[in-house]
Amino acid sequence: MKAVVVNPPNAGVEVRDVPSEPPSQGKVLIRTRLNGLCGTDRGIVSGKLTFSRPPLGYNYLILGHETLGEVVEGNGRLRKGDLVVPVVRRGCGSCLNCNLGRQDFCETGNFTEIGIRGAHGTMREEFLDEERYLVKVPNSLGELGVLLEPLSNVVKALNEVEYVQRRMWWRCGDSTYSCMTAAVLGSGPIGLLFSLALKTMGFNVIVANRRPPSEVESEIVEGIDAKFVNTSEKVDIRPDLLVDTSGHPSAFIPVLPKMKKNGALILFGTTGNESYGMTAEDVTTLVENNILIVGSVNASKSDFEAGVNFLLNWKAKYANLLEKLITKRVKVEEAPDVLTRKLPGEIKTVIEWK
Ligand code: BGC
Ligand code: ZN
DSSP: HHHHEEEETTEEEEEEEEOOOOOOOTEEEEEEEEEEOOOHHHHHTTTTTTTTTTOOTOOOEEOOOOEEEEEEEOBTTTTOEEEEEOOSOOOSSSHHHOOOOOGGGGSSOOEETTTTBBEEOSOOEEEEEGGGEEEEEEEGGGGGGHHHHHHHHHHHHHOOOOOOOOGGGSSTTSSSSOOOOEEOOOOOHHHHHHHHHHHHTTTEEEEEESSSHHHHHHHHHHHHTEEEEETOOOOOOSEEEEEOSSSSSHHGGGGGSSOOOOOEEOOOOOOOOOOOOOOHHHHHHHHHTTTTTEEEEOOOHHHHHHHHHHHHHHHHGGGGGEEEEEEEEEGGHHHHTSSSOOTTTTTTEEEEEE
């Protein structure tokens, strides 16, 4: 069958035939409908993501961790025709967090991630997976299900903040977040999904980038009643919650002194490549203001399930605004091209399998 194949840690990508997996008892057979592309995929293709590696015994890796699939042969609770999204990370098998289904908090680092490290991904015509790794998506969500994997990471990070912020009373007088501002640095798919989720939680949301918004970005930001700010101009952001999706320390460090007391900073982006230091004064600010910093990666199956509810809610509330996040659909033959460059005006590019 056709697959998008890489050879980490070497750069490069090709579409070629790979052998089908032998049928395995108890596994679910899934036909791939859509794959989303993200910075992680492009990092692997460019050879810059050094932790990427093929599965044991293979000299290649099938790419793909953002998936919407359709069950071909049911098993257990999954029926033929059901839409599913596989979780990305598979536990190390030895630590407590992995054994309790929280492989996103693996303690040993010996986990695998489909399409990223040590396990084949889903950029192929079909794949087999265990039911426990599959999240069922209501058919009414349709293609929007392809947004679930990136969204799951966002849901996890926000859960963590809400959990740790219980260190005090971190709400407004009316018990909501209506008096609080969340600033999201970066307006890519992750930045916009954070903005949508924060809006739903009740925050006032600012989406920031170092340039003016694209047309689609404006439509989405206005559509959800958030505000776009161009940080290359003079702006005064004073957030209670700061979310960095850029991976650029020069984007979030200058905002730290402006953060509200008892606030939180989520570090999510990893693709920056600059060296930009923190001063002792910044450290004092963080200490004196009780600022929480949380780095967050990956997500548990429960975060995917919570993400389904967000998607259903947004589909109902914002009509076709969500579809605008998918800015381009390509055939698998075009994958090598779109994996080696960021497209103009891109939010989410997806590969369509027919
Ligand atoms: C994926 C995560 C993964 C991370 C690091 C992201 O693109 O969405 O599931 O843990 O890359 O490999
Ligand atoms: Zn991704």
